[in-house]
Amino acid sequence: MTRRPTTTTILPRRTMTVALAATALAGCTRGDGSSQGSGQSDGSSPGSGQGSGQSDGGAETSGPSPEELREQKVTQARLQLAQHDPDAAEATLEGLEGEDIEELRTDLRAAREALVDWPDNLQVSHLFFHSLIVDAARAFSGDEQQQGYDDYMCTVDEFTEILQNVYDDGYVLVSPHDLCERTGDRSMDQRVLALPEGRMPLVLSQDDVCYYEYMSGDGFADDLHLDADGRIVNSYTDAEGTTQEGSYDLVPLLDDFLADHPDFSYHGRKGILALTGYNGILGYRSSAREYGDDPQALETAKEQARTVADALKEDGWELASHSWGHLDIAEVPFEKLTADFDRWDEEVRPLTGETDLLILPFGADLSGVEPYDPEDPRYRLVRDHGFDYVFTVDGTAEYWAQLHDGCLRQSRMNVDGIRLRANARGEEHSLEPFFDSSAVIDHARPGM
Numbered sequence: 001m002t003r004r005p006t007t008t009t010i011l012p013r014r015t016m017t018v019a020l021a022a023t024a025l026a027g028c029t030r031g032d033g034s035s036q037g038s039g040q041s042d043g044s045s046p047g048s049g050q051g052s053g054q055s056d057g058g059a060e061t062s063g064p065s066p067e068e069l070r071e072q073k074v075t076q077a078r079l080q081l082a083q084h085d086p087d088a089a090e091a092t093l094e095g096l097e098g099e100d101i102e103e104l105r106t107d108l109r110a111a112r113e114a115l116v117d118w119p120d121n122l123q124v125s126h127l128f129f130h131s132l133i134v135d136a137a138r139a140f141s142g143d144e145q146q147q148g149y150d151d152y153m154c155t156v157d158e159f160t161e162i163l164q165n166v167y168d169d170g171y172v173l174v175s176p177h178d179l180c181e182r183t184g185d186r187s188m189d190q191r192v193l194a195l196p197e198g199r200m201p202l203v204l205s206q207d208d209v210c211y212y213e214y215m216s217g218d219g220f221a222d223d224l225h226l227d228a229d230g231r232i233v234n235s236y237t238d239a240e241g242t243t244q245e246g247s248y249d250l251v252p253l254l255d256d257f258l259a260d261h262p263d264f265s266y267h268g269r270k271g272i273l274a275l276t277g278y279n280g281i282l283g284y285r286s287s288a289r290e291y292g293d294d295p296q297a298l299e300t301a302k303e304q305a306r307t308v309a310d311a312l313k314e315d316g317w318e319l320a321s322h323s324w325g326h327l328d329i330a331e332v333p334f335e336k337l338t339a340d341f342d343r344w345d346e347e348v349r350p351l352t353g354e355t356d357l358l359i360l361p362f363g364a365d366l367s368g369v370e371p372y373d374p375e376d377p378r379y380r381l382v383r384d385h386g387f388d389y390v391f392t393v394d395g396t397a398e399y400w401a402q403l404h405d406g407c408l409r410q411s412r413m414n415v416d417g418i419r420l421r422a423n424a425r426g427e428e429h430s431l432e433p434f435f436d437s438s439a440v441i442d443h444a445r446p447g448m
Contacts, residue, residue: 135219165435223283320357363393
């Protein structure tokens with residue numbers, strides 16, 4: 001099967017799709033450029049009230065008027081249409097009338113007819129990143145951390161260039177849950193994944209979204225938090241020690257991009273954030289084991305982390321285990337591995353909520369290309385802790401996945417300094433399906 005259309009095929013088809021959805025794209029961002037939500041299918045707008053507009057005393061409240069509620073629904077439907085979800089958009093418009101509504105329903109019908117089922121959900125690429133470098137001068141300062149940063153991180157400039165490239169190539173962000181779903185204790189089936197012709201599904205993830213202590217002062221963001229408007233942003237401390245608020249890492253940068261390109265998301269999907277626990281999560285020192293000597297500060301950190309985690313999930317992000325201590329699942333003694341999984345459940349899962357996603361540290365795995373052994377105690381540990389989707393690393397394959405024993409196992413392509421340098425020099429071609437590394441690589445890297 002020829003999976004990727006040629007460039008000359010992708011661009012005209014994507015242009016045609018954008019033209020078809022021009023009406024949808026026009027109304028799905030606010031005046032400040034931010035997204036209107038993640039494509040809910042119940043017809044409601046995030047945060048919209050459903051009250052009567054009257055208090056008990058009969059006085060008008062400050063709630064939205066019927067006209068404003070109607071506009072909220074129309075805006076939400078346009079966003080859902082742009083995100084390739086005409087069924088959700090149709091449900092949102094239920095009960096509304098008017099010439100503009102009929103025109104939008106015509107667009108919905110055309111968009112639905114243009115959708116094509118993806119032929120094989122096991123042939124879906126998955127790109128992953130680590131924390132993004134904001135200040136290359138501090139990250140590449142010549143100290144003992146420089147090599148690790150150069151090998152495993154991307155800069156903000158590289159990431160934003162890569163986003164534009166994969167979007168222009170026709171990729172659309174999907175969730176692993178869009179690919180397969182559990183149908184029984186030991187069975188999982190592929191789902192129908194329908195996209196406009198010429199568009200291709202892509203899973204995106206970021207590892208170690210914990211803002212580790214060792215990275216402090218080295219030119220990375222400090223945390224994720226909600227700003228005064230409820231938007232998920234970073235804190236970032238610059239070289240002068242001034243703390244700023246804005247888009248300094250993958251989450252808000254992708255949110256910014258999606259505000260302008262809502263059709264880059266399938267049904268509101270964004271990406272997966274992999275979390276360890278030993279330094280807490282999301283920039284908050286929430287581990288009782290490591291920070292329990294100050295109970296009040298610990299409880300504050302846990303509440304802050306939980307608030308951000310809830311907001312991330314509401315906004316289309318998914319959270320995954322990366323083990324508590326970033327352990328190699330194949331090499332660590334089994335007793336230590338068991339204790340680690342238990343500790344993640346005790347310290348992290350109460351903050352993230354339930355998840356069935358496990359991103360294995362170091363790209364370690366429990367077998368080669370052969371399926372997992374259902375009797376392997378390490379595999380049984382994974383499944384007993386509720387993980388039905390398991391992700392490893394393969395820097396050579398455009399895509400690879402396996403469905404067995406009710407578990408989806410998918411490889412991921414690491415996008416980092418190692419891959420960028422090798423591809424830019426022509427020593428390997430692993431990233432060529434997605435972008436030109438020689439045009440993307442940041443010349444602020446050492447030796448460039």
